[in-house]
Amino acid sequence: MATLDIKDMEVVYEHPVSxxxxxxxxxxxxxxxxxxxxxxxxxxxxGIIDKTIGVASVGCSVFAYNYFDFDFVEAPHGRAPAMAxxxxxVRPDRFVFTYQGDGDMLSIGAxxxxxxxxxxxxxxxIFLNNAxxxxxxxxxxxxxxxxxxxxxxxxxxxxxxxxxxxxxxxLLATEEGASYIVRRSLHDAKNIRKAKKAIRLAFxxxxxxxxxxxxxxxxxxxxxWHMTPIESSIWLExxxxxxxxxxxxxxxxxIQDLKV
Amino acid sequence: xxRELWKGNDAFAEAAVRAGxxxxxxxxxxxxxxxxxxxxxxxxxxxxxxxxxxSELGAINMVYGAACAGARVMTSTSSPGTSLMMEGLSYIAAxxxxxxxxxxxxxxxxxxxxxxxxxxxxxxxxxxxxGDYHPxxxxxxxxxxxxxxVYGMFDLVEKYNAIGIVMTDGSxxxxxxxxxxxxxxxxxxxxxxWAVTGGSGEDKTVLTSIYLQPEDMEKxxxxxxxxxxxxxxNEVRFKEYFMDDAEIAIIGYGSAGRVxxxxxxxxxxxxxxxxxxxxxSLSPFPKAVIxxxxxxxxxxxxxxxxxxxxxxxxxxxxxxxxxxEFYGRMGGIMPFPDEIYREIDRIYKNNPSSDVHPRDLWLDxxxxxxx
Numbered sequence: 002m003a004t005l006d007i008k009d010m011e012v013v014y015e016h017p018v019s020x021x022x023x024x025x026x027x028x029x030x031x032x033x034x035x036x037x038x039x040x041x042x043x044x045x046x047x048g049i050i051d052k053t054i055g056v057a058s059v060g061c062s063v064f065a066y067n068y069f070d071f072d073f074v075e076a077p078h079g080r081a082p083a084m085a086x087x088x089x090x091v092r093p094d095r096f097v098f099t100y101q102g103d104g105d106m107l108s109i110g111a112x113x114x115x116x117x118x119x120x121x122x123x124x125x126x127i128f129l130n131n132a133x134x135x136x137x138x139x140x141x142x143x144x145x146x147x148x149x150x151x152x153x154x155x156x157x158x159x160x161x162x163x164x165x166x167x168x169x170x171x172l173l174a175t176e177e178g179a180s181y182i183v184r185r186s187l188h189d190a191k192n193i194r195k196a197k198k199a200i201r202l203a204f205x206x207x208x209x210x211x212x213x214x215x216x217x218x219x220x221x222x223x224x225x226w227h228m229t230p231i232e233s234s235i236w237l238e239x240x241x242x243x244x245x246x247x248x249x250x251x252x253x254x255x256i257q258d259l260k261v
Numbered sequence: 262x263x264r265e266l267w268k269g270n271d272a273f274a275e276a277a278v279r280a281g282x283x284x285x286x287x288x289x290x291x292x293x294x295x296x297x298x299x300x301x302x303x304x305x306x307x308x309x310x311x312x313x314x315x316s317e318l319g320a321i322n323m324v325y326g327a328a329c330a331g332a333r334v335m336t337s338t339s340s341p342g343t344s345l346m347m348e349g350l351s352y353i354a355a356x357x358x359x360x361x362x363x364x365x366x367x368x369x370x371x372x373x374x375x376x377x378x379x380x381x382x383x384x385x386x387x388x389x390x391x392g393d394y395h396p397x398x399x400x401x402x403x404x405x406x407x408x409x410x411v412y413g414m415f416d417l418v419e420k421y422n423a424i425g426i427v428m429t430d431g432s433x434x435x436x437x438x439x440x441x442x443x444x445x446x447x448x449x450x451x452x453x454x455w456a457v458t459g460g461s462g463e464d465k466t467v468l469t470s471i472y473l474q475p476e477d478m479e480k481x482x483x484x485x486x487x488x489x490x491x492x493x494x495n496e497v498r499f500k501e502y503f504m505d506d507a508e509i510a511i512i513g514y515g516s517a518g519r520v521x522x523x524x525x526x527x528x529x530x531x532x533x534x535x536x537x538x539x540x541x542s543l544s545p546f547p548k549a550v551i552x553x554x555x556x557x558x559x560x561x562x563x564x565x566x567x568x569x570x571x572x573x574x575x576x577x578x579x580x581x582x583x584x585x586e587f588y589g590r591m592g593g594i595m596p597f598p599d600e601i602y603r604e605i606d607r608i609y610k611n612n613p614s615s616d617v618h619p620r621d622l623w624l625d626x627x628x629x630x631x632x
Contacts, residue, residue, distance in 0.1 A: 051464075054457050063471060066469065070461050070462055072461075073465075074468045080349070086323050113315065
């Protein structure tokens with residue numbers, strides 16, 4: 002029987018340099034780990050690990066800086082776009098990105114994100130939308146779907162009482178300062194590959210100083226959705242994609258013409 | 262450099278520029294807005310960062326970010342804006358990075374008005390944000406003193422990685438006075454080694470305010486408090502006027518202290534042995550000197566443009582070594598020298614002594630003034 006010699010094999014898949022080789026605190030089946038990896042792969046591929054400053058937010062990803070292996074600051078709840086603005090304005094030659102959830106960015110931080118996009122702030126926002134406040138145990142978020150049960154909408158989100166979910170991409174794409182606004186999903190391999198390309202293009206937008214860029218990533222939260230990881234992915238595809246259509250909401254012409 | 266006529270808000274802005282300020286973030290609010298406007302033309306002219314934020318929340322977090330990136334940075338605002346900034350100040354304190362805030366205090370609570378006040382004493386000096394921290398708070402009484410304090414504040418906060426707040430008020434911000442500007446310093450070219458600059462692996466820097474393990478948080482609390490003790494030892498500032506043979510001492514800061522000085526001069530002209538202690542550092546508070554003053558004099562009259570916020574700190578510092586009286590005007594009203602003189606005269610004639618809290622006695626006396 003022929004023996005397998007690893008030395009002769011081509012390495013096609015490695016742990017990203019930009020990601021610490023460690024266990025995360027994320028729940029099994031949560032897509033934060035996937036999103037972290039995609040961002041890390043993009044930073045590796047662009048060779049910008051020593052030129053990047055991340056801004057963590059408040060929510061499950063509050064400890065993102067424990068997993069990314071480069072400089073990070075940790076913002077107050079919702080204020081990451083303002084803090085990133087401060088960093089970017091005094092270090093315009095650095096890549097600055099925020100990593101925010103839907104509670105952080107669309108609830109308490111709605112003012113900061115709208116203002117940063119309007120200013121055309123040359124930062125990148127990685128926005129994870131899992132339709133609930135994950136860290137505090139699954140309360141209703143601005144993104145919680147109509148009828149969706151959470152710990153603070155126990156009978157399902159009643160739009161008469163709690164209003165309707167906010168669509169971030171549609172909202173921010175109306176702003177002149179925004180140059181790259183797209184929505185992707187992390188529910189299967191094909192969509193994960195598309196998500197990675199979008200993250201790359203968002204950072205390319207920043208590299209060219211074209212203005213504000215954001216990638217919304219529809220994400221799962223099996224623990225608070227009370228589903229298995231597989232059920233979560235199926236539920237996401239069926240329900241979240243229906244309310245939050247995937248696609249490009251605004252892409253600067255230079256980025257449309259870019260081949261990566 | 263010759264003395265020139267400067268408006269208070271423009272003057273402290275120019276002083277910050279000359280101190281090597283690299284970035285300014287702010288939001289319009291009366292009676293501070295001239296500083297923002299001044300920075301909007303002055304900073305870009307020098308190739309430095311100016312940005313008008315979407316709110317005071319935005320401004321303080323931009324300051325937070327820029328400070329984390331190692332820049333010499335400041336903001337300025339007025340009382341309602343300071344309230345909004347309290348969130349950011351608490352986070353900045355926990356992250357142990359230096360920033361400067363100028364608060365041009367106005368009448369409150371609520372929207373209040375745009376007239377001069379000292380109603381922010383409690384929220385600034387006693388740390389309106391959550392958790393254990395102390396900012397350095399200095400209170401100028403003139404345009405020149407605003408210039409000098411703001412100019413020196415950056416070195417001070419960088420020495421201790423602390424928050425520095427200059428507590429001025431609507432009158433000092435709005436008035437014009439002759440002031441001499443300090444020399445223009447170069448902006449610093451290097452960045453502090455604790456700043457985030459873009460680094461990875463062993464060079465990775467994380468600046469955060471979260472310490473999930475209570476033991477780790479307590480270590481940080483302990484470090485902050487030990488550093489605060491050092492600040493209390495080194496950075497107490499005050500001015501004394503006619504105190505050598507004083508039998509009555511007025512204690513007042515900022516504009517209230519300045520008005521009180523006129524009353525002291527009038528009383529001295531009549532041979533009354535009255536002096537003034539004007540705390541410049543409200544935090545650290547000049548406790549030791551106030552204790553000494555209390556031992557020297559029979560009466561202390563605390564004068565403020567609020568309901569007696571520093572009064573509490575004075576009472577603690579004197580340890581019942583003297584009779585304490587209070588006179589304050591609230592709501593954006595500045596006392597006239599005559600009003601303070603009348604208080605001096607009353608104390609001189611009546612030699613009062615009471616177990617009733619000086620604030621309660623003052624409220625009774627205020628009834629006829631307010632009504």
